[in-house]
Amino acid sequence: MIATRWLQSTAVILAPVFLVALLASLPALAVSLETSVQGSAPYVTGGFGKDERMAMTRTLPDYNLKLEFAEGGRAYVAGAVVHIEGQGVVIDTPVNGPWLLAKLPAGSYAVTASLNGIQKSQTFRVDGGVTRAVFRW
Incomplete structure (x- = not known):
């Protein structure tokens, strides 16, 4: 029970961090150079x-x-x-x-x-x- 709550709390805290990191990397991925x-x-x-x-x-x-x-x-x-x-x-x-x-x-x-x-x-x-x-x- 305590472990489950801890995992849920950790997921709630870390999810926005991962989302921000993903969104920050998108502009660099979107740039395509035309040779x-x-x-x-x-x-x-x-x-x-x-x-x-x-x-x-x-x-x-x-x-x-x-x-x-x-x-x-x-x-x-x-x-x-x-x-x-x-x-x-x-x-x-x-x-x-x-x-x-x-x-x-x-x-x-x-x-x-x-x-x-x-x-x-x-x-x-x-x-x-x-x-x-x-x-x-």
């Missing part, structure tokens, strides 16, 4: 909001290039148009968030990013690991 492919290079853009950034961070090991776009000091920005060229790969795409992740063959690349009519360019090599480049306006 695009140009030529043979898969890529994904986005990164606005905590859940989308977490989803992209989890998929980062599948990619070897991470481009970030910011305006001013550190404010992330969306809407840049990106052109990546090298090693037979050409990606031309608008970026719907502050990040672009791509999986490229090893080699040298030229990247041009445009935002509000202002172009920024960088060249870099993609080798082992993740190459990171930041574009600031």
